[in-house]
Amino acid sequence: xxxxxxxxxxxxxxxxxxxxxxxxxxxxxxxxxxxxxxxxxxxxxxxxxxxxxxxxxxxxxxxxxxxxxxxxxxxxxxxxxxxxxxxxxxxxxxxxxxxxxxxxxxxxxxxxxxxxxxxxxxxxxxxxxxxxxxxxxxxxxxxxxxxxxxxxxxxxxxxxxxxxxxxxxxxxxxxxxxxxxx
Amino acid sequence: xxxxxxxxxxxxxxxxxxxxxxxxxxxxxxxxxxxxxxxxxxxxxxxxxxxxxxxxxxxxxxxxxxxxxxxxxxxxxxxxxxxxxxxxxxxxxxxxxxxxxxxxxxxxxxxxxxxxxxxxxxxxxxxxxxxxxxxxxxxxxxxxxxxxxxxxxxxxxxxxxxxxxxxxxxxxxxxxxxxxxxxxxxxxxxxxxxxxxxxxxxxxxxxxxxxxxxxxxxxxxxxxxxxxxxxxxxxxxxxxxxxxxxxxxxxxxxxxxxxxxxxxxxxxxxxxxxxxxxxxxxxxxxxxxxxxxxxxxxxxxxxxxxxxxxxxxxxxxxxxxxxxxxxxxxxxxxxxxxxxxxxxxxxxxxxxxxxxxxxxxxxxxxxxxxxxxxxxxxx
Amino acid sequence: xxxxxxxxxxxxxxxxxxxxxxxxxxxxxxxxxxxxxxxxxxxxxxxxxxxxxxxxxxxxxxxxxxxxxxxxxxxxxxxxxxxxxxxxxxxxxxxxxxxxxxxxxxxxxxxxxxxxxxxxxxxxxxxxxxxxxxxxxxxxxxxxxxxxxxxxxxxxxxxxxxxxxxxxxxxxxxxxxxxxxxxxxxxxxxxxxxxxxxxxxxxxxxxxxxxxxxxxxxxxxxxxxxxxxxxxxxxxxxxxxxxxxxxxxxxx
Numbered sequence: 001x002x003x004x005x006x007x008x009x010x011x012x013x014x015x016x017x018x019x020x021x022x023x024x025x026x027x028x029x030x031x032x033x034x035x036x037x038x039x040x041x042x043x044x045x046x047x048x049x050x051x052x053x054x055x056x057x058x059x060x061x062x063x064x065x066x067x068x069x070x071x072x073x074x075x076x077x078x079x080x081x082x083x084x085x086x087x088x089x090x091x092x093x094x095x096x097x098x099x100x101x102x103x104x105x106x107x108x109x110x111x112x113x114x115x116x117x118x119x120x121x122x123x124x125x126x127x128x129x130x131x132x133x134x135x136x137x138x139x140x141x142x143x144x145x146x147x148x149x150x151x152x153x154x155x156x157x158x159x160x161x162x163x164x165x166x167x168x169x170x171x172x173x174x175x176x177x178x179x180x181x182x
Numbered sequence: 183x184x185x186x187x188x189x190x191x192x193x194x195x196x197x198x199x200x201x202x203x204x205x206x207x208x209x210x211x212x213x214x215x216x217x218x219x220x221x222x223x224x225x226x227x228x229x230x231x232x233x234x235x236x237x238x239x240x241x242x243x244x245x246x247x248x249x250x251x252x253x254x255x256x257x258x259x260x261x262x263x264x265x266x267x268x269x270x271x272x273x274x275x276x277x278x279x280x281x282x283x284x285x286x287x288x289x290x291x292x293x294x295x296x297x298x299x300x301x302x303x304x305x306x307x308x309x310x311x312x313x314x315x316x317x318x319x320x321x322x323x324x325x326x327x328x329x330x331x332x333x334x335x336x337x338x339x340x341x342x343x344x345x346x347x348x349x350x351x352x353x354x355x356x357x358x359x360x361x362x363x364x365x366x367x368x369x370x371x372x373x374x375x376x377x378x379x380x381x382x383x384x385x386x387x388x389x390x391x392x393x394x395x396x397x398x399x400x401x402x403x404x405x406x407x408x409x410x411x412x413x414x415x416x417x418x419x420x421x422x423x424x425x426x427x428x429x430x431x432x433x434x435x436x437x438x439x440x441x442x443x444x445x446x447x448x449x450x451x452x453x454x455x456x457x458x459x460x461x462x463x464x465x466x467x468x469x470x471x472x473x474x475x476x477x478x479x480x481x482x483x484x485x486x487x488x489x490x491x492x493x494x495x496x497x498x499x500x501x502x503x504x505x506x507x508x509x510x511x512x513x514x515x516x517x518x519x520x521x522x523x524x525x526x527x528x529x530x531x532x533x534x535x536x537x538x539x540x541x542x543x544x545x546x547x548x549x550x551x552x553x554x555x556x557x558x559x560x561x
Numbered sequence: 562x563x564x565x566x567x568x569x570x571x572x573x574x575x576x577x578x579x580x581x582x583x584x585x586x587x588x589x590x591x592x593x594x595x596x597x598x599x600x601x602x603x604x605x606x607x608x609x610x611x612x613x614x615x616x617x618x619x620x621x622x623x624x625x626x627x628x629x630x631x632x633x634x635x636x637x638x639x640x641x642x643x644x645x646x647x648x649x650x651x652x653x654x655x656x657x658x659x660x661x662x663x664x665x666x667x668x669x670x671x672x673x674x675x676x677x678x679x680x681x682x683x684x685x686x687x688x689x690x691x692x693x694x695x696x697x698x699x700x701x702x703x704x705x706x707x708x709x710x711x712x713x714x715x716x717x718x719x720x721x722x723x724x725x726x727x728x729x730x731x732x733x734x735x736x737x738x739x740x741x742x743x744x745x746x747x748x749x750x751x752x753x754x755x756x757x758x759x760x761x762x763x764x765x766x767x768x769x770x771x772x773x774x775x776x777x778x779x780x781x782x783x784x785x786x787x788x789x790x791x792x793x794x795x796x797x798x799x800x801x802x803x804x805x806x807x808x809x810x811x812x813x
Contacts, residue, residue: 025198032196034370037198041224042223042308062478063475063477063478064335064370064474065364065548065550215645216644218641242645244644246670250634251640251667251670254630254631254634254637255638255640256641257641258609258628258645261642262607264641266645280631281634284630406607407604407646411571411604411625412626412628413621413626413629415620415629416629416630422573423627424621425621
């Protein structure tokens with residue numbers, strides 16, 4: 001990764017968008033990156049549209065909010081519709097799941113369809129784990145953070161009750177990422 | 183004056199804290215052992231972290247019935263010997279003003295973190311603003327001085343909260359950390375130094391705790407229970423705290439000193455940061471989150487060969503008059519972007535001969551790069 | 562004041578600031594007698610007060626630590642000091658307006674927390690210092706500078722209020738009952754938890770003048786006549802009871 005990388009995770013409140021952003025940023029810090037993270041706050045984070053943004057940099061971040069996304073994770077149609085046009089044209093990447101999001105026609109940005117919902121329900125028996133499945137797929141396909149760091153971040157920020165589910169979800173996501181890539 | 187080097191309570195290294203969490207850690211590092219507060223968006227995470235951290239380090243945390251009680255409990259604890267703090271946002275900051283005046287007049291060290299939100303009134307509780315800058319300076323009645331600092335990152339929420347405690351102990355004055363929602367919720371890499379400089383209030387048995395002749399105008403401060411038989415009052419008082427509510431000379435002298443002790447030391451209190459100010463023809467003067475946007479734009483314009491510089495105000499009160507005046511002598515125009523209707527722009531105008539353009543935004547959003555770029559290009 | 566109590570007075574204090582006939586001077590002495598009886602260490606005592614005549618009872622007169630605070634906020638300051646240094650014996654002495662009107666919210670919350678604070682509320686049923694305005698404790702019908710036709714509202718029963726909020730020692734006495742009051746203050750000093758004594762104190766200057774008790778001694782006599790113990794009130798008719806003030810220990 002060179003210079004700055006801007007990631008936007010989006011969905012609706014309750015999907016774990018904020019937690020996923022926190023884990024991604026924390027992993028970046030473990031990797032020695034300079035991180036600026038911000039997310040929806042208040043009522044937004046609880047119900048309607050919700051986003052979490054993480055800026056990665058090799059040097060201290062000047063403007064800490066996201067200007068144009070290099071990567072967008074869209075966990076709902078609503079979030080996709082709002083943010084799909086704000087992704088860098090040539091090098092940008094949108095991760096989505098066809099089961100919940102219908103991509104817009106005519107967009108040139110690279111889209112990766114990931115059956116995250118199916119994997120969450122079938123393999124993990126929990127829709128709640130979709131956020132971490134996305135993280136796993138993102139990390140596998142972009143190497144934005146190291147596997148060791150994201151595992152460390154999960155151990156640090158996720159309570160004991162859900163830790164093993166989240167680590168399983170991470171593995172499932174990485175498998176998914178490998179499949180798509182491979 | 184007593185300052186010492188202490189080991190940081192955190193192992194040296196990099197951490198990922200939100201601004202509000204970082205401020206709590208800075209307070210703990212500075213030796214804060216008392217927090218009283220009342221929940222208010224967007225500052226509550228700071229209080230929640232203090233509740234956890236103070237229990238761990240053997241300090242006292244209490245959630246009070248309102249913000250008035252919160253600041254008053256802080257002041258009571260401070261006189262009992264604590265480094266004490268509270269945090270709040272606009273509406274709570276308004277309620278605290280009488281207590282802040284009490285702290286200034288009785289020279290009680292205390293730290294208040296104001297995580298500013300979009301006002302006036304209840305306004306937009308979850309949205310950003312910086313409309314409390316003049317209130318920080320003038321919010322309580324009468325003539326007094328405070329110190330107010332302006333962090334622009336999570337790192338500075340840590341650093342400046344720590345410094346706020348040091349300044350408060352050193353000068354026996356309320357110190358405010360004028361954060362904003364954007365900085366309070368910004369989660370960033372922060373670096374913790376292994377050793378930190380910590381100031382403690384000076385003690386001198388039997389000395390008058392409210393008057394002083396000589397160099398620094400800051401009297402020593404005993405605590406309750408030390409056998410000093412303190413008399414503390416918010417009424418006009420003499421050196422030993424006797425009420426003197428009819429004595430014009432003592433009133434004038436006390437008001438004079440509590441102002442002078444800050445203004446005489448403003449060169450050691452004030453911190454500013456210059457970026458590309460050599461050969462600059464236009465200067466951006468900014469503070470808080472907006473300075474992040476400001477520098478981002480200035481960097482970009484410099485690369486395009488434009489003679490633009492930036493002066494960042496890390497201290498807002500006492501106002502950095504000399505640094506601003508110097509910038510004003512160098513450049514042809516100054517632009518002040520801020521999330522209020524020109525509160526600092528008005529101050530800047532007092533000290534510079536050149537044009538001052540106020541870029542105001544009060545819509546509850548941070549000022550983005552495009553807006554500053556556009557305004558600078560027009561100039 | 563008896564010579565034996567002089568050591569409790571801060572050097573440099575020459576006289577009291579109270580009006581002739583004010584009950585606060587009596588209370589000022591009675592608190593010290595209780596402290597003297599118990600041989601309390603004044604170096605460990607912190608007296609906190611708000612704003613108003615009663616707030617001047619301890620500040621700066623008592624020779625311990627005194628903290629004269631903002632109007633209504635004595636209990637919040639006291640809470641901070643006591644929590645940070647639990648070795649302090651923290652006594653709050655302030656007036657009815659200060660503690661129960663502008664400071665009413667702090668009063669019920671301090672009682673709820675049952676923090677070890679010894680609270681003496683000098684109740685003169687009026688705002689004395691500011692010129693005799695109606696208080697939250699002014700009896701219904703009484704005249705004040707803001708209720709020329711008589712106070713239309715019911716007053717607080719402060720003892721019931723703090724008891725309901727969670728105080729663990731509650732009493733009411735008048736400065737005309739000095740022996741009982743000293744005993745009560747001593748119990749309060751030994752009690753651990755939020756303790757509250759309402760002390761009725763005459764204000765001839767602002768209250769008496771407006772309510773046909775022109776001379777200080779008339780106010781004192783009126784209090785002596787009206788203050789009765791709970792058991793003395795038992796046989797009284799509703800009407801007789803209405804003009805009495807029930808005193809005693811309500812919770813100990």
